[in-house]
Amino acid sequence: MTDEVEWWDYDDAAEMAGAVAGDIAFIIESAIDARGGAVIALAGGKTPMPIYEKLSQTKLDWKRVTIVPGDDRIVPLGDPLSNVTAIGKIFIPKGARVIPLISEAAKDYKAAGKAADARLGDLHWPLDLCLLGVGADGHTASIFPGPDYDEAVNGPKERRALGVMPDPLPAEAPVPRVTLSLSAITTARALMLAVTGDAKRKVIETAIKQGPASTYPIGRVLADAELPADIHWAP
Numbered sequence: 001m002t003d004e005v006e007w008w009d010y011d012d013a014a015e016m017a018g019a020v021a022g023d024i025a026f027i028i029e030s031a032i033d034a035r036g037g038a039v040i041a042l043a044g045g046k047t048p049m050p051i052y053e054k055l056s057q058t059k060l061d062w063k064r065v066t067i068v069p070g071d072d073r074i075v076p077l078g079d080p081l082s083n084v085t086a087i088g089k090i091f092i093p094k095g096a097r098v099i100p101l102i103s104e105a106a107k108d109y110k111a112a113g114k115a116a117d118a119r120l121g122d123l124h125w126p127l128d129l130c131l132l133g134v135g136a137d138g139h140t141a142s143i144f145p146g147p148d149y150d151e152a153v154n155g156p157k158e159r160r161a162l163g164v165m166p167d168p169l170p171a172e173a174p175v176p177r178v179t180l181s182l183s184a185i186t187t188a189r190a191l192m193l194a195v196t197g198d199a200k201r202k203v204i205e206t207a208i209k210q211g212p213a214s215t216y217p218i219g220r221v222l223a224d225a226e227l228p229a230d231i232h233w234a235p
């Protein structure tokens with residue numbers, strides 16, 4: 001458990017994208033050298049897309065890279081809200097393996113979470129990197145207040161993914177989700193956040209001050225992280 005974080009401030013989102021892409025590339029290369037492959041979880045949403053565009057331009061042995069979204073919205077593949085679609089469009093052409101969290105065949109969000117957990121069991125754990133985003137409401141990945149919150153943050157350590165029904169549903173993507181569990185996130189060999197804007201910065205600062213009893217999901221995650229997290233921020 002750590003309450004240590006390091007803030008990295010940039011002048012703008014483009015500068016942040018270059019720096020974070022460089023850090024991720026270094027982590028991928030180190031994992032390939034050490035273990036023959038890299039398994040990373042990447043945040044969805046809009047903020048990290050310039051980072052992914054930059055990263056995809058880096059010369060790496062992409063065939064040895066497995067990417068899983070840190071969370072996804074339960075929508076069909078190709079839907080504008082689908083995190084795996086956005087990530088896959090950028091990295092599949094490079095040769096990376098992109099593993100979806102969503103199974104369209106699942107009968108409900110709980111079953112979708114169970115299917116994702118089973119699928120992730122085939123990967124090499126722990127993650128080499130988990131890159132998180134943060135919502136203005138303090139959610140991270142898809143760990144939201146609601147009926148599944150306790151399972152997401154206090155569930156069995158070996159559970160890597162689960163289905164969640166945010167309550168209230170977030171306006172920007174009002175659908176059930178599948179998310180990595182707090183345990184899957186906090187055991188990653190490297191934990192990074194990439195966020196923009198003063199409002200999110202204030203939420204994160206408050207969450208850190210609140211510590212393990214934080215009312216914000218990001219506060220719980222940072223308080224439980226096994227290693228110091230790097231928080232990359234641009235206005």
Ligand SMILES: O=C1O[C@H](COP(=O)(O)O)[C@@H](O)[C@H](O)[C@H]1O
Pocket residue numbers: 043044045046047048070071072073083132133134135136140141142173
């Ligand atoms: O719903 C989600 O929101 C967060 C934040 O997204 P952003 O668009 O404000 O950057 C994101 O990290 C998460 O992956 C996503 O599913």
